[in-house]
Amino acid sequence: MPSALEAATIEHCFYCFDVLISRLEDKPIPKAQCVDAEYPLFVTWNIDTHGDMHLRGCIGNFNAMPLGSGLQQYALASALQDRRFNPITLREVPRLECGVSLLTNFEDGQDYLDWEIGVHGIWIEFTNDQGHKRTATYLPEVMPEQGWNKQETIDSLLRKGGYRGAITEKVLKSIKLTRYQSSKAKAGYTEYVAYKKGADVL
Template identity: 50%
Template sequence: MAFATDLALRLCSPYFVTFNTKARDGSWVLRGCIGCLSPRPLSQLGEYANLAAFGDRRFDPIAEHELPGLQCCVSLLVDYEGPLAWNDFEIKKHGIIIDFESGGRKFSATYLPEVAHEQGWDHRETVASLVRKSGYRGAVDEALLGGITLTRYQSSKAKATHAEFQAAMGAR
């Protein structure tokens, strides 16, 4: 165990921690997501889990009564490729980062590989949504799309429900 702990302290990767809650129809719904695009020590995953659970400004902090219906996902980001054209990615396979400038301001945003597929978006809809996520409020036209620099990446993802986590911890 000491080797595994020591190795985890030394390993670094870009990663995201995502929490989902189970909807009435059985699907998973985003409840919080925080991550980093530059390599960070895996030993800091707990800090990012806390941020995703309690610090994602899009959501109220996760409450104790939500735990039975909670799922946690950790995505390690790998195989960065770019710069590429705005539409040079495979939906479901690649996460994307867009960067562009407009009016002297720089804009940037990312989606993990599963987002476009889960939303049912095509390439244009995915990038248009990401442009909005970046804070840009102008027209998403051909001129803007042509000025986007895209970086694509893949992710290695692990997930567990609260019950699965409790069972694993009880098995120790």
């Protein structure tokens, strides 16, 4: 897995807006201008609803891939294919905020509690009540935003991954946990419009 070679930047978020708007307007998708290092990454879309930001889509990949193609793929996947939400529409774009997370510093945890809130994202592997292997992840910012402690985070993550049974000590001890860190940038639509106007002037 890569180390922190490049930080996520606001330009990465602007490119995700470019990609999404081009797709929604049925126009050619522009090529990314970013350095094509390889990263695992996630793209997150939030939407302003009466002054509060709410999740509108978040999908990514733990397999390192070229940054340009990765941003393009997951800008669209998170906006249009997150099964928790309806696809984002062009009408919603002016209320959107985009977040890009580049994931780095992957480490095996000694157990399900071997990570730090506000520092690490976590990815867990476990067996559900039907005996099927499942995985689930939360990015580093999720736990502080929700105000969860470690146990609440793990319980929520098991439910997110589809575990429906009683969360016993045996279940918790069976979890394989990987911790990681991320570099994250965010940009709202207003910033994107200002950036595009400046780019047009140049």
